[in-house]
Ligand code: SF4
C-alpha cells in the first residue's frame with residue numbers, strides 16, 4: 611500500500627505531553643472517575659503502549675489478540691502515523707471512549723490505563739503519568755516496542771497469528 615506522507619503526524623513528541631502539566635490537577639486519576647475527566651486528562655491517561663492497535667478475533671465470545679498490527683502503527687515508538695486522520699483512513703479504528711472501555715467482551719489489553727481505573731485498579735509504576743517519562747512504558751516491556759509483531763499488510767489468515775501474551 612502506498613502511504614501519502616502528507617497525512618503523517620511526524621512531529622509529535624510523546625514526552626512533551628508530560629512537560630507542562632501546571633493546569634492539570636495532580637494525580638487527577640486518583641480523585642476522579644473516568645466520567646469526570648476533562649478531554650486533556652482523558653488523553654493523558656493513554657500510556658502509549660500501542661496494544662489496542664493489534665488486530666483481534668472474537669472466538670466463542672472472547673477476544674483473542676493476534677500479533678498482527680495496524681499498518682499505520684509505528685512499532686518502534688508505538689505511535690499512530692496518522693493519528694489526526696485515523697478515523698477517516700481506517701474504518702475499524704476504534705475511538706477510546708467510556709463505552710469502548712466498558713464494552714464486553716473486553717477488547718482492550720488488561721494493562722490499558724482506562725480499563726484499570728474503570729475496574730478499581732491503580733496505574734502501574736511504569737505509567738508515564740506516574741513515572742513522568744513517556745518512555746517508561748517501553749522500558750518496562752509493556753508496549754509493543756521490541757515485540758514480535760507483523761504488519762497486517764498481506765496477512766491472509768489472522769488465526770495463524772494468535773498470541774497469548776500475559777499482558778493482553
Ligand atoms: S491500550 Fe489503552 S493505554 Fe494502551 S495505547 Fe491503547 S488506549 Fe492507550
Ligand code: SF4
Nearest residue numbers: 663680682683690703
Ligand atoms: S489507525 Fe487506529 S488502529 Fe491504526 S495505528 Fe492508528 S490508532 Fe492504531
